[in-house]
Amino acid sequence: MTVTTTPTSPAAPQITPELASPSAGALSRGLFSALPYAVLFLFTVPILLLYGWLAFSSFFTRMEGLRPAGPFTLENWRFLWAPETVEQLNNKPPIIPLTINTLVFSLATAAVVLLISSMAGYALSRLYFPGRRMFLGSVLLLHSFPSVTLLIATFMVLRQLGLYDQLLGVILVKAAFELPLGIWIMKGFFDTIPWELEMAALVDGAGRITTWWRIVMPLVRPGLLALGLLAFVSGWNEFLLPFVFMPSGSQATLSILMQALLGEGRFVDYGLVTAVGLYYVLPVLLLFLFAQDQLMKIYGGGVKG
Amino acid sequence: MDVRFEKLTRRFGAVTAVDALDLEIRDGELVALLGPSGCGKTTTLLMTAGIYRPTSGAIYFGRRRVDHLLPRDRGIGMVFQNYALYPHMTVEENIGFPLELRRGVSRDERARRVRSAAERVKVDMLLARRPAQLSGGQQQRVALARALVKEPDILLLDEPLSNLDARLRHTMRAEIKRLQKDLSITSIFVTHDQLEALTMADRIALMTDGKLAAYGTPDDLYERPESRFVAEFIGNPPMNFLDAEVARADGQVVARNAEMQVPLANGLADRLSLNGAPRKVVLGIRPEHLTIGPTEPANARGDVYMVEPMGREQVVDVRIGDHSLQAIVPAAQSLRVGEPVGLAFDPTKLHLFDPAAGQRLG
Numbered sequence: 155m156t157v158t159t160t161p162t163s164p165a166a167p168q169i170t171p172e173l174a175s176p177s178a179g180a181l182s183r184g185l186f187s188a189l190p191y192a193v194l195f196l197f198t199v200p201i202l203l204l205y206g207w208l209a210f211s212s213f214f215t216r217m218e219g220l221r222p223a224g225p226f227t228l229e230n231w232r233f234l235w236a237p238e239t240v241e242q243l244n245n246k247p248p249i250i251p252l253t254i255n256t257l258v259f260s261l262a263t264a265a266v267v268l269l270i271s272s273m274a275g276y277a278l279s280r281l282y283f284p285g286r287r288m289f290l291g292s293v294l295l296l297h298s299f300p301s302v303t304l305l306i307a308t309f310m311v312l313r314q315l316g317l318y319d320q321l322l323g324v325i326l327v328k329a330a331f332e333l334p335l336g337i338w339i340m341k342g343f344f345d346t347i348p349w350e351l352e353m354a355a356l357v358d359g360a361g362r363i364t365t366w367w368r369i370v371m372p373l374v375r376p377g378l379l380a381l382g383l384l385a386f387v388s389g390w391n392e393f394l395l396p397f398v399f400m401p402s403g404s405q406a407t408l409s410i411l412m413q414a415l416l417g418e419g420r421f422v423d424y425g426l427v428t429a430v431g432l433y434y435v436l437p438v439l440l441l442f443l444f445a446q447d448q449l450m451k452i453y454g455g456g457v458k459g
Numbered sequence: 460m461d462v463r464f465e466k467l468t469r470r471f472g473a474v475t476a477v478d479a480l481d482l483e484i485r486d487g488e489l490v491a492l493l494g495p496s497g498c499g500k501t502t503t504l505l506m507t508a509g510i511y512r513p514t515s516g517a518i519y520f521g522r523r524r525v526d527h528l529l530p531r532d533r534g535i536g537m538v539f540q541n542y543a544l545y546p547h548m549t550v551e552e553n554i555g556f557p558l559e560l561r562r563g564v565s566r567d568e569r570a571r572r573v574r575s576a577a578e579r580v581k582v583d584m585l586l587a588r589r590p591a592q593l594s595g596g597q598q599q600r601v602a603l604a605r606a607l608v609k610e611p612d613i614l615l616l617d618e619p620l621s622n623l624d625a626r627l628r629h630t631m632r633a634e635i636k637r638l639q640k641d642l643s644i645t646s647i648f649v650t651h652d653q654l655e656a657l658t659m660a661d662r663i664a665l666m667t668d669g670k671l672a673a674y675g676t677p678d679d680l681y682e683r684p685e686s687r688f689v690a691e692f693i694g695n696p697p698m699n700f701l702d703a704e705v706a707r708a709d710g711q712v713v714a715r716n717a718e719m720q721v722p723l724a725n726g727l728a729d730r731l732s733l734n735g736a737p738r739k740v741v742l743g744i745r746p747e748h749l750t751i752g753p754t755e756p757a758n759a760r761g762d763v764y765m766v767e768p769m770g771r772e773q774v775v776d777v778r779i780g781d782h783s784l785q786a787i788v789p790a791a792q793s794l795r796v797g798e799p800v801g802l803a804f805d806p807t808k809l810h811l812f813d814p815a816a817g818q819r820l821g
Contacts (some may be wrong), residue, residue: 353510354543358605359531359560372547 212429223325230429242426248404249430256407259325259396260389266329267336267385274333275340276366280352285451289339297334305398312399321405324395331395332385343377344370379448387438408434460522460534460613460645461486467516469502476502478669479516484662487643489636491650491660495692499669500649501617507589507617507647509533514589520612531560536606542598544590550577550601551586557609560640576608577601578636588713596627603638616648618751620655641756653693657681683810687817690743690810696774698735698743699784704813706737715740719759720778721804727811731820740820743810749786750803751775751794757801759784763794777802 211217215224233240233249243249277283278290284365308327309318317323347370357366370379393409400406410435415427442449462484466618469477477499484490492500492793505511508520509530518526525533544553551573558569566782577583580600590598599619606614619635620628636659639646650656657677658661665673665688673680673689684690690698703714705723712728714721721742723731731738754760761779776783777800784802794800810821 350543358557
């Protein structure tokens, strides 16, 4: 008699050895494990369709509903290699510097968020100073504040600081809006690090800063990665703040270009819009694809010892 | 290096965790801080390590007062209850971490000292592993190596064996004691397990409510407990206690109550200073100093209530009146539940305590 193993499709979840009985019930188990996939698929279809439409319509001259109607073409993408021939882009900054701006904006936002969240989160997790609870509460309140309501006040602050119409100013504002969530997430991660580890480091001869940097920070790395990714993506997608606080457009980002292409004049070239749109979301999609494991950890709640 | 606590006190808000503790530990001694949970033993250890600051009082290592110093300036090594190995570092990096933080230790010297510390506790074949890949016993050894690698003057151990299974606990008990004697390093360990304290320590400091209840060798504490609390805490199964009175009867001094009568040894009777009137006492006797035999002659009579075989011996509950006494008897002695038996008290092994204050009498 030969032992047969049930074939598992690559998408099927791994069944843990304790649950797997060698012979009976393979079929019902297969159905059972397929069920969540079916449900998830049902809910994902509309989103997938939208992405599909976006991709298709950028490569065809014309779309009729969800079906491409014209011949296949790369015309819509010529903004990449021959931007001067695209009429809609004539009075706009070139796309490559815009991309670099967006990248700088997102990376800098993520860096500021990471730095401040990890220090504030550590202090809130470990030090018992007066007003700590109130601080935590008000940080949370800030998080639930719609940023639009703060635009005018922020504008005045930026003007005072001389940071209005500058990328640096927008970076600081964006980071500030991201911080409440970041601080709470990092505090959560620091809370999972046992005190004993820090005591051990102190006995081993480390000071407080060394302990934070050498022992605690490496252990919250999943949190840092996830938070960094979130902040980066949030910066990449940000439209309102660069739009409002950098009116001259000298350091504009891709989201502003998107808005300009969509909202200008009566005629909208959807071929071009979808091509630029795809170009705009692609980095984020790739990032999610490669980093989803890290992002999942943000809800997993830190490290195991 | 000898260690001395002077009026060491630590308060957390309204709670006094350690209350004016005076203690002296001699050079090379292994001392157990023993006590029920919440008695302040771990707080005392953490103050010795420099992680908690004392509210008042002083700690001396030798002639040097250390209570204001940072942990790293005290020359201590410490093993934590959960070992507190750094999960993101290999065993080698873990053991080497204290040396890495110290200036003037070259890379080569560090590698050499890490290896020798690892060899001493037999983890030298695990240097490339991470803590998560080690068993509990191995983690314990690595933690020991990390504590010892910087050649500290004093070794502190917080519940070092509580996370190990029974068999491993037994081996590690012997190994830690052996290691401590080989290095003749002054050591303090915290435990709530009286057996651990009895088997490992040179002297036991028994604490309760932040105060020192007794301080002495395991033999002292076992043979001549200073108070009822000490007698109760040390020894397993615990000592039996009976309310009794000491009086003269038939030309002898006896301890007696409605159910039993035991003659006191001469020395003990003399020390009790009876002035004719009977005196109320609490009589204590350890289970191994009771023998079970025929109902006549006997110091007390009762029924076998329960028998727990332990292999080499058996623990027998004997019901006398409305309470029961535990006795340890040889496994060979056959006893049936419900059988009437007599109990003989070893008169040289009686402990008498004051019923109100609980201190030892005589």
